[in-house]
């Protein structure tokens with residue numbers, strides 16, 4: 001497993017598991033319930049992540065619980081530094097929790113897996129490979145290239161004509177579409193998206209949001225989408241999870257009862273504005289606290 005913090009996470013995990021005071025029966029019940037859940041369920045159970053830093057231990061996430069249904073679209077909204085990426089990387093299998101665990105389809109996550117595809121703000125396309133080579137890479141590694149599927153992904157993402165281009169020859173929006181095609185080529189059950197559109201200009205961002213909604217509405221996938229943009233969080237989600245400032249915990253869960261299919265025109269409706277106001281109010285104090293933390297005042 002590739003750990004960002006190679007300092008003492010494993011030791012801390014072992015020690016704290018020994019100290020764990022979980023009720024075994026409750027754990028068994030929880031596990032059997034999650035095991036019966038469909039493909040693409042995520043259970044974040046009592047998740048704590050502590051990083052070792054030069055200044056001592058830093059608790060990024062503290063005892064977080066969250067259940068995500070199969071095929072649900074959940075956005076996670078939180079101020080900068082509140083532990084959003086940490087949670088996502090624990091689900092992806094890039095990071096070990098210090099305490100607690102992440103279950104996917106009822107099984108603990110121990111390592112990365114192509115069934116959990118990850119997209120970051122900066123695309124991870126190989127710059128020395130063409131777009132086609134990038135998109136084929138994952139399936140090729142598993143000896144499972146389906147050319148007709150790859151052709152249809154190029155069509156779906158509007159990438160025809162760019163098959164032999166290199167990433168640097170594409171605009172930012174096209175690069176993110178190629179990144180989505182690369183992710184979808186692996187046919188993931190769960191898409192983990194860490195502020196994938198925040199580096200794009202407003203117009204391109206809107207188009208990408210609509211593209212993602214189309215992709216999600218066509219396929220049966222669970223999406224966990226991190227953002228600090230309130231409007232984006234509501235437009236995309238079935239539920240918006242608002243996180244506290246660090247150490248990150250779930251502060252609020254907002255059910256988004258807007259009709260689907262959705263498009264960016266909905267942001268002017270009364271119901272959208274109501275939900276947006278509620279989410280903004282919920283995150284306001286946390287954003288203030290995060291700013292104080294960043295300035296060393298908290």
Ligand code: ADP
Pocket residue numbers: 004005051052053058060078079080081082083084085086087246
């Ligand atoms: P977010 O995604 O909400 O911005 P992160 O999960 O990236 O937050 O980080 C949460 C906190 O953990 C931040 O204070 C960040 O500086 C700290 N952090 C993240 N990664 C590491 C690391 N590898 N070592 C030490 N501290 C880290």
